[in-house]
Amino acid sequence: xxxxxxxxxxxxxxxxxxxxxxxxxxxxxxxxxxxxxxxxxxxxxxxxxxxxxxxxxxxxxxxxxxxxxxxxxxxxxxxxxxxxxxxxxxxxxxxxxxxxxxxxxxxxxxxxxxxxxxxxxxxxxxxxxxxxxxxxxxxxxxxxxxxxxxxxxxxxxxxxxxxxxxxxxxxxxxxxxxxxxxxxxxxxxxxxxxxxxxxxxxxxxxxxxxxxxxxxxxxxxxxxxxxxxxxxxxxxxxxxxxxxxxxxxxxxxxxxxxxxxxxxxxxxxxxxxxxxxxxxxxxxxxxxxxxxxxxxxxxxxxxxxxxxxxxxxxxxxxxxxxxxxxxxxxxxxxxxxxxxxxxxxxxxxxxxxxxxxxxxxxxxxxxxxxxxxxxxxxxxxxxxxxxxxxxxxxxxxxxxxxxxxxxxxxxxxxxxxxxxxxxxxxxxxxxxxxxxxxxxxxxxxxxxxxxxxxx
Ligand code: BES
Ligand code: MN
Numbered sequence: 001x002x003x004x005x006x007x008x009x010x011x012x013x014x015x016x017x018x019x020x021x022x023x024x025x026x027x028x029x030x031x032x033x034x035x036x037x038x039x040x041x042x043x044x045x046x047x048x049x050x051x052x053x054x055x056x057x058x059x060x061x062x063x064x065x066x067x068x069x070x071x072x073x074x075x076x077x078x079x080x081x082x083x084x085x086x087x088x089x090x091x092x093x094x095x096x097x098x099x100x101x102x103x104x105x106x107x108x109x110x111x112x113x114x115x116x117x118x119x120x121x122x123x124x125x126x127x128x129x130x131x132x133x134x135x136x137x138x139x140x141x142x143x144x145x146x147x148x149x150x151x152x153x154x155x156x157x158x159x160x161x162x163x164x165x166x167x168x169x170x171x172x173x174x175x176x177x178x179x180x181x182x183x184x185x186x187x188x189x190x191x192x193x194x195x196x197x198x199x200x201x202x203x204x205x206x207x208x209x210x211x212x213x214x215x216x217x218x219x220x221x222x223x224x225x226x227x228x229x230x231x232x233x234x235x236x237x238x239x240x241x242x243x244x245x246x247x248x249x250x251x252x253x254x255x256x257x258x259x260x261x262x263x264x265x266x267x268x269x270x271x272x273x274x275x276x277x278x279x280x281x282x283x284x285x286x287x288x289x290x291x292x293x294x295x296x297x298x299x300x301x302x303x304x305x306x307x308x309x310x311x312x313x314x315x316x317x318x319x320x321x322x323x324x325x326x327x328x329x330x331x332x333x334x335x336x337x338x339x340x341x342x343x344x345x346x347x348x349x350x351x352x353x354x355x356x357x358x359x360x361x362x363x364x365x366x367x368x369x370x371x372x373x374x375x376x377x378x379x380x381x382x383x384x385x386x387x388x389x390x391x392x393x394x395x396x397x398x399x400x401x402x403x404x405x406x407x408x409x410x411x412x413x414x415x416x417x418x419x420x421x422x423x424x425x426x427x428x429x430x431x432x433x434x435x436x437x438x439x440x441x442x443x444x445x446x447x448x449x450x451x452x453x454x455x
Pocket of ligand 2: 096129130160187
């Protein structure tokens with residue numbers, strides 16, 4: 001059986017590329033924001049769109065609604081398969097069809113739900129995260145067509161951005177539809193649009209709600225201000241107590257490590273400054289390589305804060321405040337352990353004897369790659385051939401809680417984390433975009449990986 005080479009695959013992908021971009025544009029227009037309800041009609045429509053698309057690529061695909069752990073209707077998942085030879089290896093292709101919300105469309109330069117091409121990038125919510133993943137799978141399957149020599153299973157998730165709450169029972173109920181030798185998770189990204197990467201690790205994520213209470217009710221800020229600090233100030237003191245003066249976290253039991261598999265190349269501070277849009281005067285917090293600070297050490301962000309809006313505020317001392325922390329955990333620390341370490345720290349450091357209580361919301365485990373997995377060699381080779389340059393492996397600071405769960409259920413499956421993103425992609429932010437040249441090379445890469453895995 002002859003193996004398709006990169007030239008032949010590039011010709012096929014070139015010929016198909018308009019369709020791929022059109023598919024991505026239609027996907028953006030579907031506004032599949034899972035935060036607006038995973039069981040909503042808009043999510044069903046999005047799932048059906050993806051299933052129909054996969055059917056045209058020869059996949060026997062369908063939409064299945066999962067069930068939340070509390071029994072309520074869950075997300076619309078797309079599952080499918082194409083078995084070409086029971087003796088051939090089986091590859092599970094993963095992406096998610098839900099997207100992040102757009103809280104402020106005016107912060108965008110284009111309509112977030114109308115895909116717009118500017119200077120080789122396609123802009124729109126979900127254009128990269130993770131419409132790009134769906135486009136990669138679709139393009140690779142089209143390029144291989146009837147030359148496909150591995151069995152394919154597909155899972156396109158409908159609630160990744162919500163932390164995959166109904167995922168475990170769903171997989172347990174659909175074990176056969178997930179069992180695979182290799183899993184390709186196209187939900188991460190490359191070093192840059194020109195330099196490909198396998199992702200070596202992902203951080204976990206744990207959300208905590210913290211309540212700080214000083215008084216039973218608000219009081220006059222002139223009459224009581226001085227000995228009595230307001231709950232907002234106390235919260236800020238509590239938050240800053242988690243940090244050393246150099247800006248690194250100072251919480252016993254919250255683990256941090258070094259880049260998985262060793263650091264091939266550290267991130268360039270100037271690039272990170274530009275890609276993050278940090279103001280000129282800002283100094284980076286923490287110590288150690290920038291890569292370790294972004295990939296394998298923990299971080300904590302305040303993602304919500306219940307304080308009185310400035311507009312209409314008046315002279316009272318706030319009695320009670322609540323804020324939400326997103327804790328990114330080291331790839332190998334159990335999120336429950338990290339949550340306990342942070343919870344203990346916060347309750348033990350309640351400023352001025354205020355009442356501090358902490359509630360753990362979702363937890364999602366991080367992940368680290370098995371460097372010895374056979375499939376990684378094929379993937380790195382495919383990347384070199386498609387991009388014309390060696391891959392530079394990287395970790396990721398973001399989380400894909402689906403991966404460790406699936407790895408736990410199928411311990412023998414080899415996981416390849418790839419994806420459409422590059423540092424200029426603005427995932428989760430205004431002006432999200434995908435680099436189209438890079439998308440094309442990602443499609444060719446995945447087709448080559450599937451070819452190589454058949455040997
Ligand atoms: N695709 C991202 C994860 C990611 C981000 C990979 C940046 C590579 C670079 C994924 O869709 C995501 O955002 N996940 C959530 C998971 C959370 C809800 C547990 C995240 O990281 O916030
Ligand atoms: Mn994603």
